[in-house]
Amino acid sequence: MLTGGSVAQAQTESSNAPPPEVATTVAQIDAAANQRNLDGVMQFFGRNFVHADGLTRSRYEDALQDLWERYPVLTYQTEINTWQQEGAAIVYETTTTITGTQVINGQDFALNSTMRSRQRLENGRIVRQETLSEQSRVTTGENPPTVDMQLPEQVMIGRSFNFDAIVQEPLGTRLLLGSAIEEPINTNQYFTAAPVDLELLSAGGLFKVGRAPALPDSRWISAVIIREDGITLETRRLRVVGRE
Template identity: 40%
Template sequence: MIKKNQKINKILNFSLLFIVAFYFSLQKQNLATAQNNNINSEVIELISRIDRASSNKDLETLNQYISPQFSSEDGLDNQTFLSTLESLWNSYTNLTYTTNINSTEENQGQLIINTTTIIEGSKQENGETVNLLSEITARQTIENQQLVGQEILTEKTRITTGANPPDITFRLPESARAGQVFDLDAIVEDPIGNGLILGGIKEERVNASLFTNPQPIELDALSAGGIFKRVTISEGDHWYSAIFIRDDGTTMITQRVRVE
């Protein structure tokens, strides 16, 4: 029998903590690539320091690189950013980050860095392995060797548990205009057959409160191979989540749609 309420609440908490991970963890193997691409050596050194602090889960040192005036488009400030990050580190002790610097530019004394980060991790929870995989592109704003602003450009997170999590294809745009209509398709690629599978989707506008207080998703028994919905998006970035649960595994996907 699927313990759906217990399982879905845990997965939601994992997801919304996961996506606020610090996106500046440049792995050593990428330093040579950055140097070959003529990335400013001061940028490489700064990101390397942040990488060491993040890898060591050294919140005190990391705080030196986060401006007291830090703000993000998602409504996080210095305090909420660091406290949520600490909660993430308490939940997952083996996160790995692979970050590429896509571009850098200077603008009125500020350094703008565009990055793409892949974050992977897993943990044991009640005898089950929870696997995380996320890809995020972000725009970071640096001033006086501190992070003063962060803007998430694209974001997609997949979380799985169990021996045989459902194989899900999630289709929706990465960006849209306010008022635009589009189709959200969450397709279960595995045959459902006679087995029971529960599924649900959720739409929510991104805001700071959701990082620490994720809302539940209503689940229904599925008789077809997925969930299909036509969406009209309102102003502000939105998260769209789909979750599918069966006795031998669970898959949840969360994707940001950026409203331009």
């Protein structure tokens, strides 16, 4: 449902081309990000910008800078999914694919991330952003495990949920180590890595049952799978929603 106005007053233009203002903003943000031009990206964000994860404009800029420092090579590609005119503002949803690499102690790590987001554009500036879904994969090694991660996009408060991370290759005589990590998404978690406690996996993956917290929020759910020929870290966003 729309906010800030009645449904009858809002225009939904999902099937039509987005307004030039939106298309230009998205293209120029991608171009600036691909050139690692931080000022070029941030000029499209309003001074009072807020992110649903709790990030202010300054913290959002810090998070972007931190990502670029960890991954010297990154490529951004964004597609516009839908848009709505909401008074003088435009609310639009996008899907952004990010790929990149970093080197740690002489070892290559590859990132592949897909994020679906909703933005509110006012007077040519993004004033609010919300991440609707998110999945990221980091791999390293000659033959990192192929992991099929099964997790719902959202769960109701207090409900249990299944979280499986299944390695697609036959286990054979090889050993697997792994860990499941659950992190609340807040401004501190953007800059702090969670500790990892590895366990020996005898069933070809991780099979866990979690329970959603009592209040609505968002969580990062991750699986770390280690084999002698590679490592895979898969992370998904889980939205915890309230009762209707």
